[in-house]
Amino acid sequence: MDPIVSTDALAAFCERAAKFEYVTVDTEFLRETTYWPRLCLIQVATDEEAVLIDPLAPDIRLAPFFALLANPDVTKVFHAARQDIEIFVKLTGAVPANIYDTQVAASVCGFGDSASYDSLVRAICNVEIDKSSRFTDWSARPLTEKQSTYALADVTWLRDIYRELRQQVESTKRGDWVEDELTVLRSIDTYVVQPEQAWQRLKMKFNRPRDLAALKVLARWREQKAQDTDQPRSRVLKDDVLQELATQRPLTPDAFEKLRAVPRGYGRSSAAGEIIALLKEVDALPKSALPAMPERYRGPSPKGAVGDLLRVLLKAVAEQHGVAARIIATSDEIDALVLDDEADVPALKGWRRKLFGEKALSLKHGKIGLVATRKGILEIAVNPAQAAE
The missing domain is CATH 1.10.150 (DNA polymerase; domain 1)
Structure with missing residues (x-):
């Protein structure tokens, strides 16, 4: 199966696809060394055909496909949609219109929490998928026949899964359950991380307001740095380093050398200089400007x-x-x-x-x-x- 590598061929397919009630969609991407996922392949299927779209081809523009994603008359069916949609939000600035996630539908139909695509193919289609191409370099060209077959299977069996789950949801009258879950996936806030809110993703507890203030500015700095340099957060600073910096608040390069979580010599780096400046600002804050700590609950323990x-x-x-x-x-x-x-x-x-x-x-x-x-x-x-x- 040769992938679509030109804008004209993509436009022709999208014109055909727009006539169907739904299309199934999946992506292959790389993200191990970047903050933003690098889109390497798009798989799409209608009831009549399944195609691979090569976003890395030099002569292709994805505008026709983005128009299909924005078409409210066509349901876009994903499985475990969050990462796929995150890619399209980054590329288009919008969440695809009229999305449906079969993992969500499966969870309300008794297939368990976070049911995998493989398990649904096995349970609903009675087929065992060859997983040997799961961990592969999707940026390498040309794609092998084995890679193409594996990638297409992610959207061809998805058609049968979608139809079966949709029927089960309707027969059990749980459509509102699915819709409630999809509300989160349909919100652009799910995919856009604002640096100012990055601290909320960290499961850290502090007893002192100034420690929390330091965590907020450090998490914001790390998130912005990761976005600007397109590298994973952990490559900028690991979570345990953030926590130690927030509580110890080193204000000189030498003070960094006394921290256990910080690499030796880090205090002399330009990044450390930026951190020191931020921590000095935190130390200078009056008590009235520090964040309020949550009230300590006195009653039955939630873990009791x-x-x-x-x-x-x-x-x-x-x-x-x-x-x-x-x-x-x-x-x-x-x-x-x-x-x-x-x-x-x-x-x-x-x-x-x-x-x-x-x-x-x-x-x-x-x-x-x-x-x-x-x-x-x-x-x-x-x-x-x-x-x-």
């Missing part, structure tokens, strides 16, 4: 018995409805429910609240209990007088 009880309920509800537990509520959301009856979490909104959230609050406050039976965990009403004892 109450949280465990809610997790048992979650597992029971997930098994009862044949859906991945993580789609209903994450572990962090369970923690939030223990701490706050009005937590701003998906588990207390929409279909999730009806399915689980209301039961979780009732269980938390002793209005229902759980019993183990041969049929599994069941909820039972609790006498209000007994609950108060």
